[in-house]
Every structure is written in C-alpha cells, then in structure tokens.
Amino acid sequence: MLYAVTLLLPLSAFVGNAPDAASASRVDQSGIAMSAVARNVNMGKLQAGYLFPEIGRRRTAYIEANPNTRPIISLGIGDTTLPVPEHILNGLKAGAAKLGTKEGYTGYGPEQGIAQLRSKIAKNLYDDKIDPSEVFVSDGSKCDIGRLQMMFGSSTKTAVQDPSYPVYVDTSVIMGQTGLMNQERKQYENIVYMPCNPGNNWFPDLKNTPRADIIYFCSPNNPTGAAASRAQLTELVNWANKMGSIIVFDAAYAPFIRSPDVPKSIFEIPGARTCSIEVNSFSKYAGFTGVRLGWTVVPKELTFADGSPVAADYNRIMCTAFNGASNIVQSGVLAALDPEGLAEIKALAEIKVMIDYYMENARILKETMLDIGMEVHGGDNAPYIFVGLKGQSSWDMFSKILSEAQVVTIPGAGFGPGGEGFLRLSAFAPRDSCIEACKRLRTVMKP
Amino acid sequence: MLYAVTLLLPLSAFVGNAPDAASASRVDQSGIAMSAVARNVNMGKLQAGYLFPEIGRRRTAYIEANPNTRPIISLGIGDTTLPVPEHILNGLKAGAAKLGTKEGYTGYGPEQGIAQLRSKIAKNLYDDKIDPSEVFVSDGSKCDIGRLQMMFGSSTKTAVQDPSYPVYVDTSVIMGQTGLMNQERKQYENIVYMPCNPGNNWFPDLKNTPRADIIYFCSPNNPTGAAASRAQLTELVNWANKMGSIIVFDAAYAPFIRSPDVPKSIFEIPGARTCSIEVNSFSKYAGFTGVRLGWTVVPKELTFADGSPVAADYNRIMCTAFNGASNIVQSGVLAALDPEGLAEIKALAEIKVMIDYYMENARILKETMLDIGMEVHGGDNAPYIFVGLKGQSSWDMFSKILSEAQVVTIPGAGFGPGGEGFLRLSAFAPRDSCIEACKRLRTVMKP
Incomplete structure (x- = not known):
C-alpha cells in the first residue's frame, strides 16, 4: 500500500459532512451553511432541465413505475449505434x-x-x-x-x-x-x-x-x-x-x-x-x-x-x-481523412455504408408514418423524421407512445414553441429495433 | 470516387473569397465587408495573448532568426514527457x-x-x-x-x-x-x-x-x-x-x-x-x-x-x-482506477515511478539554482521551481536565457504582477534534457 499512501488520500484524512456552523455566515432552516454568493440570474431564467436529460428522466421514471415492461426502444436522442468502422x-x-x-x-x-x-x-x-x-x-x-x-x-x-x-x-x-x-x-x-x-x-x-x-x-x-x-x-x-x-x-x-x-x-x-x-x-x-x-x-x-x-x-x-x-x-x-491510397477509399466506403444504414432506417420510419396516415417531414437529407400531429400536444403524444408502445420519441415542443404539434423520430436505432418500433407505433398512433 | 461525391463537397461547389460587396452593410478601406456585430467589450480588455502560446511564439521567432541554433530545451510549459504507463x-x-x-x-x-x-x-x-x-x-x-x-x-x-x-x-x-x-x-x-x-x-x-x-x-x-x-x-x-x-x-x-x-x-x-x-x-x-x-x-x-x-x-x-x-x-x-487485484497495484506503481521521475528532475533543477546562488522556492511538493531574480525583470531574464542558453522558461510576470522578479522552471523535461539545461543555465544565470 506504499503507493496508495503516496498517491491517494489517507483513509483518516477526511472529515464528516457537518458544516462548520460556527464560522458560516448564514445557515438555512436545517442548519446548513449557505454561501453569500448570488446565483447567476441568467441560470434562473432557464426553464426546466436541458431537453435530452429530461427525456431520459421520464424514461427512467416509466421503467421504475413499470418494472415488468417489455424492453423500451429509443427513437429519441440522435445517438449513433453502429460500431466505428x-x-x-x-x-x-x-x-x-x-x-x-x-x-x-x-x-x-x-x-x-x-x-x-x-x-x-x-x-x-x-x-x-x-x-x-x-x-x-x-x-x-x-x-x-x-x-x-x-x-x-x-x-x-x-x-x-x-x-x-x-x-x-x-x-x-x-x-x-x-x-x-x-x-x-x-x-x-x-x-x-x-x-x-x-x-x-x-x-x-x-x-x-x-x-x-x-x-x-x-x-x-x-x-x-x-x-x-x-x-x-x-x-x-x-x-x-x-x-x-x-x-x-x-x-x-x-x-x-x-x-x-x-x-x-x-x-x-x-x-x-x-x-x-x-x-x-x-x-x-x-x-x-x-x-x-x-x-x-x-x-x-x-x-x-x-x-x-x-x-x-x-x-x-x-x-x-x-x-x-x-x-x-x-x-x-x-x-x-488520410487522402492517400486504398486506406482512404476504404474509410470512405465504410462511412458510406454506415450513413446509408441510418438513411434506410429513416426511409422505413417515413413509410410507416405515411402508411398510418400521418403528416411526415424530413428524412430525405437528414436522419430525423418530423411527424405532424394535427393539433395533438407533442408531450401528450410522447407520453402516450412511451406508456402504450414503450418507444421513446422527442416531443417537438422541446425544440421551441414552433415545434409544438410535431414529434421527432430519430433514425439511429439498430435496424431490428427500428422495425419493431414501427410495428408498435402502428398500434398506438392515429392521424 | 463515388463515396467522395456522396460524402465530401464537390470540387466545383466552392466560390472564391471575394465578398458580395453589393449586399454588405459596410466595407473597410480594402473593400472587405464588415459585420455590424459589436465585439464583446470584455474580450477587448484582455492584455496580449494567453501566456503559454505567447511563449511559444517567442521561441518560434528566435528559431526563425537563428536557424542554426543548437536544439532548444524547454523548461517552460508544464507538459508531461513520459509515455503513458x-x-x-x-x-x-x-x-x-x-x-x-x-x-x-x-x-x-x-x-x-x-x-x-x-x-x-x-x-x-x-x-x-x-x-x-x-x-x-x-x-x-x-x-x-x-x-x-x-x-x-x-x-x-x-x-x-x-x-x-x-x-x-x-x-x-x-x-x-x-x-x-x-x-x-x-x-x-x-x-x-x-x-x-x-x-x-x-x-x-x-x-x-x-x-x-x-x-x-x-x-x-x-x-x-x-x-x-x-x-x-x-x-x-x-x-x-x-x-x-x-x-x-x-x-x-x-x-x-x-x-x-x-x-x-x-x-x-x-x-x-x-x-x-x-x-x-x-x-x-x-x-x-x-x-x-x-x-x-x-x-x-x-x-x-x-x-x-x-x-x-x-x-x-x-x-x-x-x-x-x-x-x-x-x-x-x-x-x-481499477481497485481489484494486481492490475491496480501495477497501475499505481507505474504512476509512482512516473511522478518520482519528475520530482527527481525538480531536485536537480533546485540544486543547480542553489549552487549558482539563486533564491529558490517550490520543488518539494510540486513540479515547479520558482527562482527569485533579485530585482531583475522576469521577461528580460526569459529573453536572456532563450538567446544565450537556448532554454525556454516562463517569466513570473506572466502569472500576475506578484510574479515579477521570479522565473518558473518546469520539471517535466526528459532527464537528459533537464541535466543539459542545468549545464547551460550555469553559464548564463547569476544571482
């Protein structure tokens, strides 16, 4: 443990969490010391948490309330899923x-x-x-x-x-x-x-x-x-x-x-x-x-x-x-980005295969939505499908799809008031998940 | 080149650098369009560039003016030099x-x-x-x-x-x-x-x-x-x-x-x-x-x-x-940080060897400065030696050492007015460079 002693903090070095109340300038109701540093007023202007962690919290809350749910499929955050070429x-x-x-x-x-x-x-x-x-x-x-x-x-x-x-x-x-x-x-x-x-x-x-x-x-x-x-x-x-x-x-x-x-x-x-x-x-x-x-x-x-x-x-x-x-x-x-020789061509070919894979997902999602009779945007030059909900609330639709189809989407309202009435579907899921999600969405989404 | 066409910008896509002067709101003397966005006044308060790039610029300028100089040794930026364990x-x-x-x-x-x-x-x-x-x-x-x-x-x-x-x-x-x-x-x-x-x-x-x-x-x-x-x-x-x-x-x-x-x-x-x-x-x-x-x-x-x-x-x-x-x-x-088994001990042992190596450099630098008769601080619990210059300007000493000993140091004034009159030596160089730097410093530094 010679090295631990040299590099790490000694076991006895730490003190408990109790604040040194005698010297603290102010204490709150529970006796915890508070700094006198004013909070940045701009931080206080922010509404709720950042969108994507908020989606994650709602997903986690659903799982906790429904521990026996079938696996949830994410068409939410625009995260890649294919291995690096x-x-x-x-x-x-x-x-x-x-x-x-x-x-x-x-x-x-x-x-x-x-x-x-x-x-x-x-x-x-x-x-x-x-x-x-x-x-x-x-x-x-x-x-x-x-x-x-x-x-x-x-x-x-x-x-x-x-x-x-x-x-x-x-x-x-x-x-x-x-x-x-x-x-x-x-x-x-x-x-x-x-x-x-x-x-x-x-x-x-x-x-x-x-x-x-x-x-x-x-x-x-x-x-x-x-x-x-x-x-x-x-x-x-x-x-x-x-x-x-x-x-x-x-x-x-x-x-x-x-x-x-x-x-x-x-x-x-x-x-x-x-x-x-x-x-x-x-x-x-x-x-x-x-x-x-x-x-x-x-x-x-x-x-x-x-x-x-x-x-x-x-x-x-x-x-x-x-x-x-x-x-x-x-x-x-x-x-x-190596421009020379075969290596270059290979890297670019691999990237193309990867991008095409996601774009095929986009096509599948788009066709499913059209088939259901939804109003569909995007998906041709982008990995996102933006689905018009014809007046329905996007957070309500998000919740309905999560609880009835166990699919995570992103409500358009999360992107600003102009996004209300739309739902974003991401094309980055693995193919089988994407296909399964489409099956489930057919059962709960109606135009 | 199918993939290049798909993924990269086409060769013909770009236009020249000439600004679209007809639609630009304002142009400077050379006819370049200027935005009407006010510069952040706080950026204008900053004095000169960030310290460490500034040191790099002076080093490069010295090499350009003295292309046949012997190799320069850096005791400047606090950068590690040993391979990762x-x-x-x-x-x-x-x-x-x-x-x-x-x-x-x-x-x-x-x-x-x-x-x-x-x-x-x-x-x-x-x-x-x-x-x-x-x-x-x-x-x-x-x-x-x-x-x-x-x-x-x-x-x-x-x-x-x-x-x-x-x-x-x-x-x-x-x-x-x-x-x-x-x-x-x-x-x-x-x-x-x-x-x-x-x-x-x-x-x-x-x-x-x-x-x-x-x-x-x-x-x-x-x-x-x-x-x-x-x-x-x-x-x-x-x-x-x-x-x-x-x-x-x-x-x-x-x-x-x-x-x-x-x-x-x-x-x-x-x-x-x-x-x-x-x-x-x-x-x-x-x-x-x-x-x-x-x-x-x-x-x-x-x-x-x-x-x-x-x-x-x-x-x-x-x-x-x-x-x-x-x-x-x-x-x-x-x-x-793996806590289990031999792997842990091995990683910590390797880190200790690495830290000890730099601290031995610090000891060598410190002894050299003391031997020259300089006022010396630090180096016992830190990889930096802070050398008192007894009234000499730190930027002058930096320049003298660069031009006469081909060693890069950091002038104390770069860390605030309280650093004037001091020079920082870093202990992160390879051992042989550290020893050679000490030899050179003996020839140009005087208390």
Missing part, C-alpha cells in the same frame, strides 16, 4: 498505442488542433477552399457553441429557427443575452424566433424578420429534417451580409445530404466568408458521438463592427478555456 | 477497440461521466468521503474553470493568489466580472489580488484581504510550487465560510505532494463542503495532458445565497455546453 478504429487504436512510446508520446497539443489534421479537414472536406488556419478542432459542436457564446458575450441578439436544437437558445440565456421567458408565447424575450413550418417550406420569411446579431441556422435541420436548398442559403447569406449579421451555420448533419441542390457547407454560397462561422462534427460521419470530435471554421474575412477579426477572439477563447481535443481522437480522425 | 495504456487501447464491436459500442454518454468512473474516483481518490453524484468528469481542469465561470456569470467578484495560473483571471475578464487593466498596478479592476511571496510564506494575509465571491486557490501552486499546509487551508476554509465565499480549489498537482502535513484535497479540511468546489485532473497522474481527462467535485451542501444548490446549476452547464469526456479516455482511466 475498421480503418478509423485502427487509427484510434494506433493513436492510443503510440502514447506508450517515447517517440510517439505527445502532451499538450496546439489548442486549435494538430496542424496536420487542420490541413486534412481543409483539403479533404472543403477542397482547400478554406485555409487550415481557419479550422479550429474541438471536442464537439455543442461545446463549440458554448465557446462561441462565451466569445460573443452578453450584449448580442440571437436569432434561431423555430423549432431548433435547444443549445442555441439555452446558451444565449446563460450568457445573459435574453430576458425572461414569456410564458404565454413560450419564447424568451430578446430572441428572434424565425418560424419554420410546412407553410413556409421550413425556411424563415426573412423579409419580415427583424435584424439579429447572431443567426443560428442548422441544415439539414435538427429536429425538422428539412435541408435548405442552394437558393435558400443564398437568400440567407445575402440577408446576413445586408444586415451585418453573423450566421453560425451548424452542418453536423451534412453527411446525410443526398439531394444535389442542397449545399453541404455554408461556404459553398457566394459571400458567406464575410458573414458566416460553420460548426461541424465527426459524430455522424463515423459514429463519434461518444468519441468526441468537432471543428469550427472561422474565415479570416469575418470581422466585428470595429473591424477586428472574429478568428482572433475565437482563438483567444480556445487557448484560454480549452486545451485541445484528445490526441488519441485526433489520431483516429487523421486516419479517417 | 502500460496498464493505463492498455485501458485506453481497450477503450478504443470495444468501439469496433456491436456490444462494446457507446455513443453519447452521460454528460457528467460514466457512472462507474464517477464511483471509482469517489472511492479510490476520495476514500468514499464524497458521493459519486458530486463528481463531474470532463476533458480537463482548464475547461472546467471556463464552465464554472460561465455558471457564475458576470456579477461575481473573483480573488486570486498573485501570482497564479492565468486562466482564473483571464476567464473572469472574458465573463465581464472585471474592469479594465490598471496599467500602473498591472491588475484588472474589481479582482482581489492576494499577494503570495516569500514574505508571507506564500500564503495570503486573509485578515487584510477584502471579501470576494469566488476564491481561486491552487495548491501545490502553479507557478510558485508552494504547497499550503493543513493549518493554512483550515484558515482559508474558515475565512471562506465566514465571508460566505466559494473556494475553487485547483488540486491538479496533488500527486506531487510528499509532505504529510500537506492536504491532497480541500475536502480533508473541516467545513470545506459548505464553501468549496475542487477541480482536478488526470494530466499529471498519468501523463494525460494530451489525452484530456479532468473532474470537478461540487458538494451537495454548497449553495448560492438564495439556498439553491450550486451542483444543480453546474449540472445544467455540463448538460448544455458540454457532451461528456471521450468514452475512450474514460475507459482508460477506469482501468487506471
């Missing part, structure tokens, strides 16, 4: 193995990512039309959105598609950019909600949208599955340039795009470099949801109103509140 | 390998960390005196400090040891908790700087320190190498409870503690649970600086002034702006 897996294994050697060991890496990886992303995913220095490698898009918000600060005004991925709104609230939630409209004050629905072909009516500083735009969209066309994104970019806004373009679902008319990157659109940041992720490319790797592109031309480059401030944030993505993970992606 | 390495490899199997594959994990890992940290590093639910696993302490600051918001008042790790002050500035830097005092307005120096045995004079909301306290300290005793930490905890402050205790250097009187965790001190958060890291335990794994402990008893639990808000931040540490990395640490 072989070539990329070998890259990850090699990335770990080399840390055991004197020559291969690396410590703190560049906070912006390994230079070779930044180059490969620029070359192989953007055809060298962006510069490697514009790529900031990270542990994921969600984390990058948090860091972008930290950079933007508390005085910017946010616009979001409604419905949208909840992180855009929640981080805006946390940073103090918003007022309280208006309980009637179910919208936070000082956020521009841009309705996207079947009536406008899932694209906002920009002519009647007030100016915002930062426009969060996700295409293919989570949760609606709508993929913006080249003409639509051109309209968006022109509008942002005209208004002097910055688009944060979330391209995490780009690998699912099948239509030739749908851009995979905002930087395919003329003028985007003066008004756009792109966040992206390897999560869906290669089953990296748990492995964690994303990147953000900040073009050199993009400036704030004072002419200072946005990239300089983002670099400062990445250096100050981040320390680089795991070197093991970066090694794995380096292998996946 | 075998047992833990096997854990990392296994963590990667299982992602290739249907049974072993995992996607989005709990944002707070794998339950088993939270339990093992609580049990094996805190002797079960904290609850697993109080452990939040992450990609590192630096990132956790950023997330804690995001949670605290813009209205809290920060106190720091002076000198200290620059992330505490820089993130306070970014969040808007401070005023401008007072160029005379080299201190930001609205931060409480607590001088720590040989005169007060590196421990702040708390009786004459104004109250702050959040006290960042690092022990063993980066950069001074000072390790606070049990009596000192007891004084700190009592003061925090009396003032209703929250201590953010940075224990990243705990594995280097050798003195029995120096606590390895703030939770060894009575009363700490009502006033303390502990950030910690696997970086130095097992050479994980590039692998990325840290954790933060937020006790259940810790509340804000309104009685609301701090842990609830921290959990919300972790769920909203973070997505869990890499599952591969968590698997590796799980192996390292």
